[in-house]
Amino acid sequence: TKMNFKRDKKEEESGEASNPFGNLEKTTVLQEARAFNDTLINPRKCTVILSKILYLLNQGEVFGTTEATETFFAITKLFQSKDPILRRMVYLGIKELSHIAEDVIIVTSSLTKDMTGKEDLYRGAAIRALCTITDVSMLQALERYLKQAIVDKLPHVSSAALVRAYHLTSGSGELVKRWVSEVQEALNNDNVMVQYHALGVLYHIRKADRLAVTKLVTRLTKSHMKSPFAVSLLIRIAAKLVDEEEKPLDSPFFDFLESCLRHKSELVIFEAAHAIINLKNVTPREINPAVSVLQLFCSSPKPALRFAAVRTLNKVAISHPTSVTNCNVDLENLITDSNRSIATLAITTLLKTGAESSIDR
Amino acid sequence: KIFNKMDSSLLEPTLYIVKGMVIMDNDGNRILAKYFDNNIFPSVKEQKAFEKNLFAKTHRANSEVIMLDGLTCVYKSNVDLFFYVMGSCNDNELILMTVLHCLYDSTSQILRKNVEKRVLMENLDVVMLAVDEICDGGIILEADPNAICQRVALRADDIPIGEQ
Numbered sequence: 001t002k003m004n005f006k007r008d009k010k011e012e013e014s015g016e017a018s019n020p021f022g023n024l025e026k027t028t029v030l031q032e033a034r035a036f037n038d039t040l041i042n043p044r045k046c047t048v049i050l051s052k053i054l055y056l057l058n059q060g061e062v063f064g065t066t067e068a069t070e071t072f073f074a075i076t077k078l079f080q081s082k083d084p085i086l087r088r089m090v091y092l093g094i095k096e097l098s099h100i101a102e103d104v105i106i107v108t109s110s111l112t113k114d115m116t117g118k119e120d121l122y123r124g125a126a127i128r129a130l131c132t133i134t135d136v137s138m139l140q141a142l143e144r145y146l147k148q149a150i151v152d153k154l155p156h157v158s159s160a161a162l163v164r165a166y167h168l169t170s171g172s173g174e175l176v177k178r179w180v181s182e183v184q185e186a187l188n189n190d191n192v193m194v195q196y197h198a199l200g201v202l203y204h205i206r207k208a209d210r211l212a213v214t215k216l217v218t219r220l221t222k223s224h225m226k227s228p229f230a231v232s233l234l235i236r237i238a239a240k241l242v243d244e245e246e247k248p249l250d251s252p253f254f255d256f257l258e259s260c261l262r263h264k265s266e267l268v269i270f271e272a273a274h275a276i277i278n279l280k281n282v283t284p285r286e287i288n289p290a291v292s293v294l295q296l297f298c299s300s301p302k303p304a305l306r307f308a309a310v311r312t313l314n315k316v317a318i319s320h321p322t323s324v325t326n327c328n329v330d331l332e333n334l335i336t337d338s339n340r341s342i343a344t345l346a347i348t349t350l351l352k353t354g355a356e357s358s359i360d361r
Numbered sequence: 362k363i364f365n366k367m368d369s370s371l372l373e374p375t376l377y378i379v380k381g382m383v384i385m386d387n388d389g390n391r392i393l394a395k396y397f398d399n400n401i402f403p404s405v406k407e408q409k410a411f412e413k414n415l416f417a418k419t420h421r422a423n424s425e426v427i428m429l430d431g432l433t434c435v436y437k438s439n440v441d442l443f444f445y446v447m448g449s450c451n452d453n454e455l456i457l458m459t460v461l462h463c464l465y466d467s468t469s470q471i472l473r474k475n476v477e478k479r480v481l482m483e484n485l486d487v488v489m490l491a492v493d494e495i496c497d498g499g500i501i502l503e504a505d506p507n508a509i510c511q512r513v514a515l516r517a518d519d520i521p522i523g524e525q
Contacts, residue, residue, distance in 0.1 A: 023397075051486040058393055060405030088490050089512070095493075121512070128497055156494075156503070156512055163497045164378055191477055193503055200376035207374075229501065232453060236374035243371060267455040271372075274453065276369040303425035305433055308454040315370070339424035 004189055020048070021055050029053055030067065036074040043083035048073065048090045057096050072101035079110045084121050087114075091129040104133045116145055119304060123149075129196035131164035150182040155191035161198035162186060170205050177205050192227030199230050203237055210244075211264055217241060219257065223258040228263075233270040235260055239275035249286055261293050269293055270308055277316050284323045291316060291323050298330040303339050310345040317352035324353045370451070377499040378456055380432055380447040382464060382492060386478050387441035389416030390396060393485075396500030401432070415445065426454060435461045440477040444468070459504050460495065468504035469492045471513070487513055 029052045036046060053071060057063065063071065078086060094111075098104045111133075114126035127149055132144060138222050149161035162183065169176045183205070186198035199220070206212040213319040225231055238253040245251050260272035273290040276282060297309035310331065317324045324331075331353075336345035381396040391412055401406040415429055419436055420443065426435050428450060435457045436445045446461040448454075465476075471487050472480045481488060490513040494503055503509055 021485065038447070047486050051489065054489060055485065059391065060409070075515065086485060089486055092489060092493060124491075124512070156508075158496075159502060163376070163500050166500065167498055191499075193505075197500070200374075203374055204376075208513060228459075229456065229504070232456065233374055233376075236372050239371050240374060267453065267459065270455050271453050275371060278372075299522075302458075304458045306452045307426045311454075339422070339426065341426065341428050344426075 021052065024052055024056055024246055026056055026061055026063075026137055029056060030071060033071060033074050034075045041078060041081045041086075043081050046078055046081070047086045047089055050078070050093055054089070054092055056095060063097070065100060068097050068100035069102045072097045072104060073106075076107055076110070079107075084119070088125055091125045095132045098133045098187045098265070100180055105138065107133065108138070112142070112145065115149065120157075121156065122155060123152075124156035127157065127160040128164060131168065136168075136175070143175070143178075146336050147179055147182045150179060151185050155189070156352055158189060158191070158194045158357045159197050162194065162201050166197070166201050166204060169201070176189070176201070180205060190226075192230065195225055196227045196230040196233065199225075199233055203233070210241075213237065214241060215257075217253060221253065228265040228267045231260065231263065231265070231268045235271045235275050236269070239279065243280050249282070254286075258289060261289055266297075266305060268353065270297070270305075270312075274312055277312060284320050287316065287320055287323050295327045298327065298334060303337075303342065306334065306337065307339065307342050307345070309347060311345060314345050314349040314352070317349045322352045324349065328353060362490065378448055378452060378501055379460060379499050380449060382443075382447070382460075382496060383412060383415075383443075383445040384464075384481070384488075385412065385416055385443045385445070387420070387443070389390075389420065389443075391414055392478070393489065394483065395492060395496065397496070401430075409472075416443065419443070419445075425458075427441075433457060435477050437461055437465050442476055442478055442481060456501075460501055463495055463504045463506050463509065464492070467495065467509040470490075470506055470510045 025053065032049045033053065035042065035049060051179045075090055078090045081087065093105055108130065111130040114122040115130060130142065146165065147159050149157050150165070151160045165176050165179060183198050183201050186194055187202060189195055189198065202216065206216060217234065220234055221238065225234065225250065235257060238256055242251050242253045242257065257272050257276050260268055263269050263272070273293050276290040277287060294309040294313050297305045300306055313324055313327060328350065331346045331350050334342055337343045337346065380398050380401060381394070383394040386392055389412065391409065394408060396402055396408055396411065402411055411430055415434060418429065419427055423438060425489045426433065431445045431450050433450050433452060433454055434445050434447045435454060436443060438444065444461060444465050446457050446464060448457045460499050468481070468488055468491065469476050471484055471491060491509050494509050496502055
């Protein structure tokens, strides 16, 4: 049966009555967490307690090593429950406490079981939790599973493994280099996020090898990737190559950047315009198409788009003030923009293009 | 030929895009916050000071984007909730907007369109799971709210936390 809370006005205003997380005490919550040790686990009750623990951690409550370790071990008892939400909250608890608690590798086998098990909802999240508690010395044992996960049929499993591989490369680039063929395969995945993550990892592995990067970009610029995120990443890689060339503007990669100005996604168009404008050796002639699309963005109903455009034009105004003069009218309209940041950027841009008179108006 | 990173303003081809995600109430109190770059705010104290400042500058102006402390912050609010996504100051704002929309729309689906603090607190566990599915250590993991909601296994029996 549902209870009707009769709240007086003051409580209603403060919102405390409806907030079970209002005045949490760490000691009380940790006492409640003893329920994790019950022989019969009540999933709903334990999920609430676990939420409270995570909430406290998120509020910046300090857990000492002993406290964190005890809590961590209590949480591991919840692996007995088959409740999917509770299991997923357990992963969050593991991740949050893994850098404070001791002996966290105790959950390695439970997580390995979940990442290779039949319950699809667990697998991606289990991979992410497992790689959080794993150090390089233990990776060897998990390598086989992670390689398999990268080429898994389920996008979220594949993405989880790729993203974690990416995090791991900061520590052990060497290991991930051995996974190149799996990553290559993931790059051909139909899922837009998997594509994006695979490209990120592959570039990370290859970036010191200019020839390999050139080959990769050559292949991908012809392949019409679907993911706007992936295309935006490809633009960044291509722009870097163009910037390092002797005759940058004869490069087919420059043509690719220009072609992206006509992409259907605004996110990609802006990325391309931003890249072209920031190339070392561009002349006004090459900049103009990029300036034109930014000019269009200046009158967009979306504040973020106007902001992005005027921020970038502000930059062009430093290196090529004359290229921005065409946009003066559009910039003048932004002086009275309801967004203060946009208005300020518009004014400083106009000052750089020598259009003080228009500000006076 | 040595390529000097310092004098290039090109964006680094990296998957690390998101610097932080925050949900606040209408008093500017943190409900959930995730920061992915320890170099920006090394401690909770600095994070909360930043959040206070961010809230003061955004809670009355619903203008979607602001630059603060060298970060680009995109935001959206509804009733008594404020959603923020942060990235570095020269990064692509439209990518950050995509992440913000995903955060907001996933939350909205989880709360069955009642995007307000009371309902969010009753479903905080699932919202925590959703946040975890959107971004992993600063990398955008998934930007499609429908995919997020499938992955967090929305519960069939929704008994609010306060009523057990």
